[in-house]
Amino acid sequence: MTLIDLANPTRFLSLTAKILPWLAAATAILLAIGLYQSAMAPDDYQQGATVKIMFIHVPNAWLSMFVWGVMSLSALGTLVWRHPLADVSAKAAAPIGAAFTFLALVTGSLWGRPMWGTYWEWDARLTSVLILFLMYLGLIALWRAVEDPSRAARAAAVLTLVGAINIPIIKFSVDWWNTLHQPASVLRMGGSTLDKAFLIPLLVMAVAFSLLFITLHLAAMRNEILRRRVRALQMQQASQPRA
Amino acid sequence: MSLGPYASFIVWSYLLVAVVVLILIGWIALDYRQQRARLRDLEASGVTRRSGRGAADLS
Numbered sequence: 001m002t003l004i005d006l007a008n009p010t011r012f013l014s015l016t017a018k019i020l021p022w023l024a025a026a027t028a029i030l031l032a033i034g035l036y037q038s039a040m041a042p043d044d045y046q047q048g049a050t051v052k053i054m055f056i057h058v059p060n061a062w063l064s065m066f067v068w069g070v071m072s073l074s075a076l077g078t079l080v081w082r083h084p085l086a087d088v089s090a091k092a093a094a095p096i097g098a099a100f101t102f103l104a105l106v107t108g109s110l111w112g113r114p115m116w117g118t119y120w121e122w123d124a125r126l127t128s129v130l131i132l133f134l135m136y137l138g139l140i141a142l143w144r145a146v147e148d149p150s151r152a153a154r155a156a157a158v159l160t161l162v163g164a165i166n167i168p169i170i171k172f173s174v175d176w177w178n179t180l181h182q183p184a185s186v187l188r189m190g191g192s193t194l195d196k197a198f199l200i201p202l203l204v205m206a207v208a209f210s211l212l213f214i215t216l217h218l219a220a221m222r223n224e225i226l227r228r229r230v231r232a233l234q235m236q237q238a239s240q241p242r243a
Numbered sequence: 244m245s246l247g248p249y250a251s252f253i254v255w256s257y258l259l260v261a262v263v264v265l266i267l268i269g270w271i272a273l274d275y276r277q278q279r280a281r282l283r284d285l286e287a288s289g290v291t292r293r294s295g296r297g298a299a300d301l302s
Contacts, residue, residue, distance in 0.1 A: 110259075
């Protein structure tokens with residue numbers, strides 16, 4: 001099966017029906033392993049047991065940006081290639097991305113209180129992630145406000161690509177500005193500064209959350225395709241002459 | 244396993260993530276059932292796709 005074959009929604013539905021149970025099982029197994037490793041990880045010499053919040057905060061923060069990246073690629077698919085599933089992909093990803101961003105903000109806040117002495121600080125990293133969250137909500141509102149999916153798709157695609165400017169700002173905010181948030185310690189030039197006792201559970205949790213996103217995204221795309229079929233059939237029904 | 248003096252912050256973080264992820268899973272599963280039910284109702288009322296395939300058919 002090629003990528004072109006997946007442009008057909010019916011083939012896409014057939015594929016997701018086959019792979020979703022396997023993806024869900026792999027996600028559950030990896031999450032269980034990651035949670036066990038997180039529970040067994042030693043305390044940090046400075047942060048103590050609060051370092052355990054990192055194992056859920058960081059995957060959610062990574063995914064908040066990754067999902068916008070997926071939506072940006074989908075936006076290109078909508079505007080440039082007019083791929084039939086591109087808008088379906090972007091629309092299905094937005095609520096999931098918003099949830100991950102919300103979790104990154106709140107778990108970061110709960111980690112910040114004992115470590116920084118405050119739940120919130122208007123520094124560059126925290127503020128740019130809050131802006132990302134608001135952009136997710138704005139996009140969801142846009143899709144809900146415009147009834148015609150093709151018109152909503154183009155407007156949302158443009159907004160998504162404009163909003164993509166925020167992703168490098170979030171990533172490099174800790175280098176460009178003086179922030180309360182710590183600089184990158186995993187994905188950085190020169191390798192990770194984290195000890196293996198923390199790095200391995202973190203990477204397992206990151207892969208588990210990524211699999212969770214892929215599973216939820218495919219399931220939400222399947223729902224969106226079915227929703228559009230419902231809409232098409234309802235319009236067909238409305239246009240039929242009544243006896 | 245001792246979570247130290249900030250145990251409540253750690254427990255609340257994990258609980259919140261669990262609740263939000265479960266809400267996401269539940270919402271997507273419920274949406275799927277709703278869409279399938281709507282398609283079945285439409286088919287039962289005689290509306291069919293131009294291809295002739297069942298609208299709720301995933302294969």
